[in-house]
Amino acid sequence: MPMLACIHNASWVIPAPGGQHQCLYCKAMVTKKDVYPKWDDLGTEYQQKWDAHEKGEAKPAETKPAA
Ligand SMILES: [Zn+2]
Numbered sequence: 276m277p278m279l280a281c282i283h284n285a286s287w288v289i290p291a292p293g294g295q296h297q298c299l300y301c302k303a304m305v306t307k308k309d310v311y312p313k314w315d316d317l318g319t320e321y322q323q324k325w326d327a328h329e330k331g332e333a334k335p336a337e338t339k340p341a342a
Contacts, residue, residue, distance in 0.1 A: 282311040285321060290328040 281301035288310055291297040298305050307314045307325065314322070 283309050285310045285312065285317055294329045294331050296325065296328070 281298060281303065283298040283301070283303070283305045287298050287300045288296050288305055289299055291304065295304050296306070296310075297303070298309075303309075310317070317325075
């Protein structure tokens, strides 16, 4: 069970497979609306990286066989 109190701080959120993002702290899949601070305050660089991953343009962090 994810920790309900988690704020999903942007620095804990990493790219996950399938263009998703995951909070390292509580392991939940998060969206732009879920992260802290709020999306508009994250900065252009962060937003661009997020969007690039979401669209599948970013390189995968690791190449694991899908098995
Ligand atoms: Zn979290």
